[in-house]
Structure formats: structure tokens, C-alpha cells
Amino acid sequence: MVRTSAVALIVCLLPLLATAQPGNRDARKPAAGETMRFSYNTGAPGAELNGHNKLFIRVTSYFQDGSLRTYHPRLRRVQKLFVAYFRIPKDAASLQAVFYDRTKDARRSATESPVYTRDTRVPVRGAFLQTLYTDKPDSIFLREIVRYTNNFLAYAKYINIVSMIRPDSSGQLQIAGLRRRLEYYYRHSRTTSNAGLLTALCIAAVKNGDPLAGKEYLTKALNDFPTSAESDFAFSIYNYEHYKASGRGPGEDILPLIKRIFMKYPAAEISRDPDVWNALKDDLSIPVEAFEKVRRATCRTGTLHYYDLNRLPELYIARRKKTDRCRVLLRQELAYFRSGSVYREGGVTPGEYQLYLSLTRLDLARLALAQKDYRQSVAQASMAMHMINGTSIEGNFKRLILSVRAEAYRLSRDYQRSIEDYRVLYNAAAPSIKLDSLRLLFSADAAAKRTFELFAASLKKRATTNQGGESAVHILDLLTSSIGGVPVRIGDFKDKIIVINLWSISCAPCVAEISQLNNLVNSFNDKTDVVFLGITTDGAEHLRYFLNRHPFSYTILRYDGDLGKSFGTNVLPAHIVIGKNGAVLDRSIGAREDLGTYLYQLIKDNTDGG
Numbered sequence: 320m321v322r323t324s325a326v327a328l329i330v331c332l333l334p335l336l337a338t339a340q341p342g343n344r345d346a347r348k349p350a351a352g353e354t355m356r357f358s359y360n361t362g363a364p365g366a367e368l369n370g371h372n373k374l375f376i377r378v379t380s381y382f383q384d385g386s387l388r389t390y391h392p393r394l395r396r397v398q399k400l401f402v403a404y405f406r407i408p409k410d411a412a413s414l415q416a417v418f419y420d421r422t423k424d425a426r427r428s429a430t431e432s433p434v435y436t437r438d439t440r441v442p443v444r445g446a447f448l449q450t451l452y453t454d455k456p457d458s459i460f461l462r463e464i465v466r467y468t469n470n471f472l473a474y475a476k477y478i479n480i481v482s483m484i485r486p487d488s489s490g491q492l493q494i495a496g497l498r499r500r501l502e503y504y505y506r507h508s509r510t511t512s513n514a515g516l517l518t519a520l521c522i523a524a525v526k527n528g529d530p531l532a533g534k535e536y537l538t539k540a541l542n543d544f545p546t547s548a549e550s551d552f553a554f555s556i557y558n559y560e561h562y563k564a565s566g567r568g569p570g571e572d573i574l575p576l577i578k579r580i581f582m583k584y585p586a587a588e589i590s591r592d593p594d595v596w597n598a599l600k601d602d603l604s605i606p607v608e609a610f611e612k613v614r615r616a617t618c619r620t621g622t623l624h625y626y627d628l629n630r631l632p633e634l635y636i637a638r639r640k641k642t643d644r645c646r647v648l649l650r651q652e653l654a655y656f657r658s659g660s661v662y663r664e665g666g667v668t669p670g671e672y673q674l675y676l677s678l679t680r681l682d683l684a685r686l687a688l689a690q691k692d693y694r695q696s697v698a699q700a701s702m703a704m705h706m707i708n709g710t711s712i713e714g715n716f717k718r719l720i721l722s723v724r725a726e727a728y729r730l731s732r733d734y735q736r737s738i739e740d741y742r743v744l745y746n747a748a749a750p751s752i753k754l755d756s757l758r759l760l761f762s763a764d765a766a767a768k769r770t771f772e773l774f775a776a777s778l779k780k781r782a783t784t785n786q787g788g789e790s791a792v793h794i795l796d797l798l799t800s801s802i803g804g805v806p807v808r809i810g811d812f813k814d815k816i817i818v819i820n821l822w823s824i825s826c827a828p829c830v831a832e833i834s835q836l837n838n839l840v841n842s843f844n845d846k847t848d849v850v851f852l853g854i855t856t857d858g859a860e861h862l863r864y865f866l867n868r869h870p871f872s873y874t875i876l877r878y879d880g881d882l883g884k885s886f887g888t889n890v891l892p893a894h895i896v897i898g899k900n901g902a903v904l905d906r907s908i909g910a911r912e913d914l915g916t917y918l919y920q921l922i923k924d925n926t927d928g929g
Contacts, residue, residue, distance in 0.1 A: 471515030
């Protein structure tokens with residue numbers, strides 16, 4: 320009846336009915352409706368938590384329909400142990416649990432468990448689907464469909480896994496075979512209205528390079544099962560492949576259907592999908608209240624993550640609605656980060672913490688600017704700027720923060736500080752910062768005009784090298800290899816402008832921006848002092864197969880080390896530009912709409928004759 324770990328973790332089942340006999344319970348095989356007892360011994364050897372802070376356990380329940388929900392029971396001291404109880408939800412398929420306090424997770428105490436049937440104590444439908452993402456998906460998939468032959472969600476998840484671990488002709492053949500089997504079920508089943516089957520068919524089609532068929536299955540799934548988690552899974556994979564191919568979100572033919580579900584079913588899985596929010600947020604025909612309902616529904620399921628907290632406040636700011644409510648939410652968000660409560664979600668890295676805390680400050684600055692509280696706007700923007708200075712995200716967000724602060728300075732008539740921020744933006748080739756636009760901004764009065772004229776007179780073309788930038792010696796020393804296995808040291812290209820793209824086949828934004836990067840290479844075909852390197856950890860065979868279908872004009876290099884440690888970022892895509900003097904000219908982390916313009920101007924300003 321007891322399961323122990325290095326820190327004396329105890330998980331046991333308590334019968335819910337007084338008449339139940341202990342001998343009828345198997346503590347190793349929990350069932351829905353039963354109560355689990357979790358305990359933590361802070362005094363045990365190897366204990367990661369000391370009990371000085373409040374202790375919780377994060378229980379993630381994965382359900383048979385593919386949805387999930389997270390719970391956070393607090394542990395209470397019972398003699399020498401900290402104890403919490405958790406009742407297994409109806410239709411749960413598997414559970415993951417980890418103890419934590421406000422500072423960290425006790426990762427060594429993490430536990431996973433499938434859920435079993437109450438009568439026969441065999442794994443329920445979908446009990447092992449979460450473990451498909453390990454290194455043995457084939458055997459797990461076979462185990463599932465042998466017991467539950469019509470669990471089509473298992474097919475859908477497995478096909479998605481195959482497309483990632485075998486992104487070559489062998490994977491395509493395997494997916495094609497599974498697709499034929501699914502189509503047979505579809506033609507011969509008594510009813511074709513099955514959310515799991517439609518989802519599996521949609522994913523098989525788009526992964527097999529047949530997006531039109533995939534869209535047909537997706538449309539039927541959304542029409543017949545608008546609130547289903549399976550339909551949302553179909554949408555997420557379809558949208559991912561569509562984005563890879565086009566660089567855009569959901570197609571115009573899918574959006575009206577998504578919008579109808581969003582408005583009618585705020586608690587639906589697809590309504591709570593971040594991609595859906597992003598696709599609909601600029602649609603002014605959807606009232607703010609519809610977005611509020613979706614946020615409330617997301618909160619109730621425990622799936623409002625720290626990286627989604629700013630969505631509703633930013634909507635308020637963009638539409639200039641409910642600014643008082645916006646301020647309350649942003650202050651709550653700020654407190655959530657500063658108190659350490661964010662760590663209850665797990666897996667939050669220091670870099671992510673710093674990023675989202677600075678973005679919260681930026682939103683507070685934008686809100687204050689909209690409310691004409693210019694002093695507060697400057698203060699919040701300055702704090703955000705201080706947080707990102709010298710970090711890997713500086714290249715992405717410095718322009719955003721400076722543009723808000725510069726405008727706050729200007730509107731408060733502090734023209735000198737404003738023009739200094741605009742000078743940085745101008746020198747960084749920010750797309751919206753042109754001399755003509757600045758002249759219009761600084762035309763309110765004589766003092767503003769005089770400030771601009773002094774600025775214009777002092778302008779000098781940026782130097783062709785970055786004298787004070789971050790050294791790139793650690794990058795230049797890295798050893799990579801061509802797809803054919805020929806060793807290539809990045810430093811072999813010294814004395815040139817080195818434009819690096821960190822990417823992966825499995826990264827949709829990476830694939831979506833390839834066409835922009837190809838155009839960029841074409842723009843500098845006549846320049847011998849610029850080299851473009853696409854660095855990835857993908858396997859050689861997978862790369863050959865991918866590049867035959869998606870030509871990429873960068874020189875593709877493989878790296879067997881840790882990209883995050885070697886290049887200072889765990890986010891893809893990433894772009895690093897190194898000057899001829901061996902200094903990092905700039906970094907850009909993550910996808911961005913102005914990528915082509917940004918890189919073109921940066922390279923042009925730092926090449927001979929630029």
C-alpha cells in the first residue's frame with residue numbers, strides 16, 4: 320500500500336466508501352473517484368524542500384479525450400510529514416505529480432501514474448498516451464490499440480510523433496499506411512461522426528502533405544464536435560502545418576468557424592487555445608466581453624499559464640477599453656511574478672521569468688502612456704529596459720521598450736531625453752523611425768523643432784563595425800559540420816559578416832521564415848564579405864529529406880552540442896549577426912514579422928559600401 324522515493328514520498332489510496340475493504344484496493348493501481356494521499360518528509364535524506372515555505376503538490380490530470388487540468392493541493396503538517404489528499408477526477412487517464420514551494424520544484428520526487436479501471440484494474444483508455452513522447456512510442460501505441468482498437472486519439476498522437484521522429488520518407492510511408500487504415504474505418508464505420516477519428520484523419524492528411532483533405536476533416540470535426548479536446552488537437556496540428564507552409568495563422572475559410580465557436584462556447588478547448596486568441600484579437604466585431612469569458616473559463620481549468628497572463632490586458636490597451644480593470648490585472652500579474660508564485664506552474668527558467676516580468680512592466684508603461692500618465696510610463700519602461708540590458712532578449716524587446724519611453728518623454732515635453740531614445744532607435748534601423756516621421760513628431764512647438772534640428776545635424780552614419788559589442792569568440796570557436804560530415808569551425812569565416820540562423824525542422828516559425836531568409840541571401844549575392852549559416856541539431860538524413868522539399872539558401876551546418884549553452888538561447892528561431900571584428904552586432908530571438916527588413920538593414924550598414 321506504500322510507494323516510497325528517496326525523500327520518503329508516500330502515495331496511497333484511501334477508499335471513498337466506508338464499506339470498502341482494504342484488501343480490495345491496490346495502491347499501485349489508482350482508479351477514478353478514489354482519493355490519493357501524498358506526503359512529503361522534509362527531514363529525509365536528499366529532501367529538496369525544507370518546509371520553510373508553504374508546500375504544495377502540482378497534480379496534472381490528463382483525460383481520456385486528450386484534455387488536461389492542473390490542481391494545486393496544499394500540504395498540511397501531520398506529525399513529521401506534510402500531507403495532501405487528491406481525488407482522481409472522472410475520466411482521468413493518467414496523472415503527473417510533483418511537490419514544490421515558492422522557490423523550486425522537488426523534481427526527484429516527481430511521480431507519474433496511469434489510471435486504472437475500478438473493477439478489473441487494467442489501464443483505462445489513453446492511460447499511456449502521455450508516454451508516447453518518450454523514446455519508445457511504437458510499443459506504447461501498439462499496447463494502446465490492442466486493448467482499445469477504436470481509440471483514434473492514440474492514432475492522432477502517434478502520427479504526430481512519427482512525423483517528428485522520422486521526418487523522412489520512411490516516416491511518410493508509415494503515416495500513409497496508418498492513413499489508409501483510418502480511411503477504411505471511416506468508410507465502414509456505422510457513423511462517420513467521431514471526434515477522434517476525424518482528428519486522426521486530419522492529422523494524417525496534413526502530415527502526409529495533403530492539406531486540402533486535412534481541412535475537410537478539420538471542418539467536419541469543428542462543426543460536429545466544437546467543444547471537443549480532440550477537435551482542438553486537430554486544429555493545433557493543422558494550424559502548425561499551415562503556418563509552416565504560409566507563415567500565416569488560420570486560413571480565412573477556417574476563421575469564421577473558429578470565431579463562431581469562440582463566441583458560443585467560451586469554455587471549449589479550442590476557444591482557450593492561444594493560437595485562436597491571437598487569430599481573433601484584432602477582430603473588432605468580437606466584443607471584449609467574449610475574451611473575458613474565455614479567460615474566466617481558462618482560469619477555472621487551472622490552465623492559464625504565466626505566458627498567457629498578459630493577453631487580456633494587452634487587448635484592453637489595444638482597444639482602449641476598461642483601463643482600470645487592465646491596471647488591476649497587470650498589478651496582479653506583477654505580484655504573481657515578484658512573489659515567486661509563478662513557480663507553481665513548474666519549468667519556469669530564470670530567462671523566462673525575466674522576459675515575462677519585463678513584458679509586464681512594458682504593458683504597464685503602455686497603459687500609463689494611454690492614460691497620459693507620462694511619468695509612470697517612463698518609470699515602468701525604464702525598469703523594463705534595465706531588466707533586459709545585456710540579456711539574450713535585448714535585441715528583440717529593446718526597440719519596443721524604447722519606443723514607448725521615447726513617446727512618453729516627448730509627450731511630457733522632455734524633448735532631450737526623447738530624442739536620445741529616438742537616436743538609439745534610428746541607429747538600430749527600427750522600421751518606423753525615419754527622419755521625416757521624426758520631424759513630424761517634433762513639430763509641436765519651437766523647443767521641439769529645435770531639438771529635432773540639433774539631432775538631424777548631429778547624425779552620422781553608423782560605423783561599419785561594432786566597437787563595443789559583445790565578443791563572439793566563444794561562438795567563433797565552435798566546431799560544426801556540413802551535412803556530409805566535413806568539420807567546419809565558425810571561426811573559419813572570420814573577417815566577414817557572419818549571419819547565423821539557429822533553427823530546426825520541427826520548429827514551425829523556423830520553417831515559415833525560410834522564404835524571407837532566401838530572399839535575404841539573394842539580396843547580398845554580390846557581397847563576398849557576408850556569409851549566411853543555418854545551424855541545427857537535426858540529423859543529416861532528416862535534413863537531406865527536408866531540404867529536397869524546402870530549399871534553404873543558407874549554408875546548413877550541424878551542431879552536436881547544446882545550442883542553448885553554446886549560443887545563449889533556448890528559443891528557436893534565433894538570429895545572431897557577428898561583425899568583421901568578432902563582436903556580436905545584434906541578436907534576435909523568436910519569430911518576428913520584420914525579420915527580412917531588420918537583417919537586411921543590419922547587414923547593409925555593416926558591409927563595405929553599405
